[in-house]
Amino acid sequence: MSNPFESISTRLDNQEAILLQILKVVNNENESIKDYSKAQFAKLIDKSQSWVDNERRAGRLNFFKRGGTVRIPATELKKYQA
Numbered sequence: 450m451s452n453p454f455e456s457i458s459t460r461l462d463n464q465e466a467i468l469l470q471i472l473k474v475v476n477n478e479n480e481s482i483k484d485y486s487k488a489q490f491a492k493l494i495d496k497s498q499s500w501v502d503n504e505r506r507a508g509r510l511n512f513f514k515r516g517g518t519v520r521i522p523a524t525e526l527k528k529y530q531a
Contacts, residue, residue, distance in 0.1 A: 460474075483523040492522045494529040 491498045504510040505519070512521050 484515075484520040485523065485526070487519050487521065490526070494524060501517075 451528070485493065487498050487501050491501045501510065505521075506510050510521065511525055512519050514520065
């Protein structure tokens, strides 16, 4: 009969490897879904929040609302960075 502790250790190692793979996938998905608040976006492009609001209202800046808060996708950052 084999040592039960070796069997347990092997199973735990396998589970740890699986969890690490899951974490990598989740982290990659989170990075690709990045978005900014108005304040964060304004600071990144060195503009005011009111300027960001004006661009948004004029339809030149894509945005969405999450829980009543305006969020700006990271893809918009490329359009406004100098």
